[in-house]
Amino acid sequence: MEPHFSDEWKTFGIFDAIKLSTFEITMDRELLMAALSFWCLAINIMILHLDPIGPIVLDITTILGTSPSGHPIDATLSWYEFDLDLKVVFDERAIEVLSKKNQRLSKKDVQKLHKNFFNYSTLITHFAGSEREAFKKGEREAFLFYWYNKFVFCTKSSKCLAENMPVAETLASGHVLTLSSTIFANLDRCLAKASVYFPILRPAIPNFNSLEVKGLQLALILFLAHSTEGIFKYFFNLEYLSDNEFLICCRQKYPSSITLPTSAWEEAEDADL
Secondary structure: OHHHHHHHHHHHOOHHHHHHOOOOOOOOHHHHHHHHOOEEOOOOEEEOOOOEEOOOHHHHHHHHOOOOOOEOOOOOOOOOOOOOOHHHHHHHHHHHHHHHOOOOOOHHHHHHHHHHOOEHHHHHHHHOOOOOOOOOOOHHHHHHHHHHHHHHOOOOOOEOOHHHHHHHHHHHOOOOEOHHHHHHHHHOOOOOOHHHHOHHHOOOOOOOOOOOOHHHHHHOOOOOOOOHHHHHHHHHHOOOOOHHHHOOOOOOOOOOOOOOOOOOOOHHHHHOO
């Protein structure tokens, strides 16, 4: 799909996040265990000796490349009429599949296969085409539905949630959504960005490229092995962060597709913080 939709996805602020989902991310259990010792659930922030420190929406944009602006994601996205209704497409595909098997069509069988499409594996089997095939009806929407559930919303089971259908339908219809805010809310409980701020916890990177999202740069490098005790001592004794460390996300040069009042913070503005 990338050759056909990469430019469109860059405009919507989801291209880099989709690329990141192709990497296998290894969970750093030791980092999480130590960091959670300093995490305040009441205000979603780390309480350290140097001061409270926590993520903001622009950090998510810097790491994943998702859009901090656009239409808000609510329960139904009722403000927009979609080009294609995935529920209707699922019914049509179920009828098509059952008809090819020369089965006698019944409402019960169609509903059963429709429900099976919510399984990751079944959804891919029936909607993912090959490079030589023309795009199937609903293939793009089904892919975005699968991607959002597995890699953004991170459903606990291997199933997509029906309530996430409007997000996929809206993205496929050409609308920018505030994905950074949604991801920010989900990531509050997993502290996935700790390795960006604290150099000792990440692989040696001479200089982050400010023109590329930081998540992709980190994903290409093997992470260092940590011990829970070592990370705990680091956080407990941390009393100072340099401007380069503390403002690492604010100094990002954001792509033009992300609507912000400025592309990067000026050095003079940094001095006032």
